[in-house]
Amino acid sequence: MTNLMQLHVEKHLPNLWKEGALFAFSGYDGPTESRSQFVATLGASGYSLLFHTPQRRMLTFEASQPGDVRIATGDVLLTELEDGEILAVYHSWHTLIGLAPLTFNLDLSFEKSDEGTAWTDNNQFITEATNGQGAVVLIRDRERWALAYGKQV
Incomplete structure (x- = not known):
């Protein structure tokens, strides 16, 4: 791991990035909002x-x-790659933060293209539902990134 991440990774932590595994904010860490449905599963x-x-x-x-997956828990993902680490962790029920090497593209899109509009504004990648009921914004600053969910842009 690079100097950016001074994590002590235990050998007994879960380390499988497999389709369908739950990835969500833990109620241990703060208030949640289950009605938002801002919960993820690991992709295929x-x-x-x-x-x-x-x-x-x-x-x-x-x-x-x-890469080499080091941690894959319900609210933290860490993968080591030749170019650096991919890190994703829930900061709050509506915000993820993380790291990704500059050589990696981060792509935010709708699962189905007719469900909303997506556009880019500077380093912001924005998706807004067709019915105006929900927006997700991805912001990237060098290797750092944040993804936030809200009712509107």
Whole structure:
């Protein structure tokens, strides 16, 4: 791991990034909002998260090579790759934060293209539901990123 991450990774932590595993904010860490449905499952291909909001969205880390998954729990994901680490952790029920190497593209999209509009504004990637009932915004600053959910942009 790089100096950016001074994590002590125990050998007994779960380390399988497999399709369908639950990824959500823990009520241990603060108040939750289950009605928002801002809960994800691990995606089927590569390193991706499928968010189960009313209009489902995908966050994809486009890696050119496979990595070594170090931690895959319900609210923390850490994968080591040749170019650096992919880290995703829930900060609150509506916000994820993390790291990804600059060589990786992060892609935020709707699972089905007719469920809303998606656009880019500077370093912000925005998806807004067609019915105006929910927006997800991805912001990237070098290797740091944040993904936030709200009722509107």
